[in-house]
Amino acid sequence: MAFSKVEPDIVMERLLHVFRSVGYDGASLTELASATGLKKASLYHRFPDGKVGMARAVLDHVKGWDDSQIFYILLSSEPAKERLDAALNAISVFYEGGRLACILRAMSHGAAAEIFRDQIAETFQNWVNAFAHLATDLGHDSDTAQKLGESSLVKIQGSLILAQTLQKPELFQDALEAIKTDFLK
Amino acid sequence: MAFSKVEPDIVMERLLHVFRSVGYDGASLTELASATGLKKASLYHRFPDGKVGMARAVLDHVKGWDDSQIFYILLSSEPAKERLDAALNAISVFYEGGRLACILRAMSHGAAAEIFRDQIAETFQNWVNAFAHLATDLGHDSDTAQKLGESSLVKIQGSLILAQTLQKPELFQDALEAIKTDFLK
DNA sequence: GTCTATAGCTAGATAGAC
C-alpha cells in the first residue's frame, strides 16, 4: 500500500478536538476529514454510521477516559485527600487548564442532543456520584456529599464556559481550587 | 393585504427560543421560518443579513433584557439585599426555573462563536461586574466582590447545563440559592 | 485501507409576483 494506516488513537483525538471545539452540528465531514488527515470515504470505512458513528465513538472514548482517569482515581483506596488532588489534576490536564471545551456540552445542542442525551446524562450523573462518594470518605454526611458532588460539576462546567468566552483560563483553575476548598471544609 | 404583520416581539421571542434550544448551527432557516410562522423570504425581508442578522438581533434583544431587568435592578438605589432577591427572581423567570438554555452559551460553538465572541464576552463581563458591584454594596471587599461576581455566573451557567441534561431544574434553583448564601455570608 | 469522483439532498439565500 502507498500509505500506512493512520493510528486509530490519533484519529480519535482529532475527532474529539473538532467536536469539542465547534460542536456536533458545526463539525462538517470536510473539517473532520482534514483534521484527521483522512479522506471522507476513509472516515466512512472506519465509521460506517458516518458522523453519528464518529460522535458516538468519541463519546465512548471519553467514557473510557472518565473510567480510567477520574472514577478510578476518585474511587481508589488511596487517602481521600490525595484522591481529590489527583482527580483535579487529571481534570485540569484533560481541559488543558481551561482552554478546551467539554465534549459533553458541545454535544448538548441540536441534532446531537436528541441522539446522545441519555449517554450524556449518564456520564454527568457518574461524575456527580463519584465526587459525592469521595465527599463521604472525607467525612461529609450523605446530603452534604450529594450537594458537593453536584456543585463540583456545576463549577467545572460553568467555569469552562467563562474561561473560554472571556479567554481567562485562570477562572477554571480558580474553580478547581474552590472545589478543593469545599471538600476539605 | 391578506394577512396582517406578525408582531416583531413575537418573532424575536420565537427566534430566541429556537437559537437557545438548538444552537446557531443547529437552527435551520426552515425551522426558524416555521417557528415564527413566516416564510423564509419574509424572514429575509425583516433580516436582510439572513441567519447572522437574526442571531445578532436576538443577542441585541437579550442585551436589552439584561440592561433593563438585571443591570437596572442590580445597580439601582434599592437596599442591596432586595436587589439581590429581585435579580435572582428575574433570572429564574428568564430561564424558566432552569428549563431553558442560555442563548450566549448556545452561540458559543461553531460558526457563531467566531462571529459573536466579542459580544458574548462583553455581556458575560457585564454580568460579572454588576454582581461584583452588588457584592461591594453588601460589604465585601473588592477582591472578594470580584470573586463573587465570577462565581455567580459560573454557578448560573454550570447549573443550567446540569439542570437541562439531567432534567433536574431544581439544580438551577439550588444554584440561585447558593449565590444568595454566598453574597449574604 | 485509502483514494477520486459523484450522487442526492438540504442548507442559506434571492427573484419577482401580489
Add this chain to the structure above:
DNA sequence: GTCTATCTAGCTATAGAC
C-alpha cells in the same frame, strides 16, 4: 410585507478503482 418558486453551494453519504 408576504408569498411561491428557484438558485447555488455545501452537506452527508456512497460507488468503485487501486
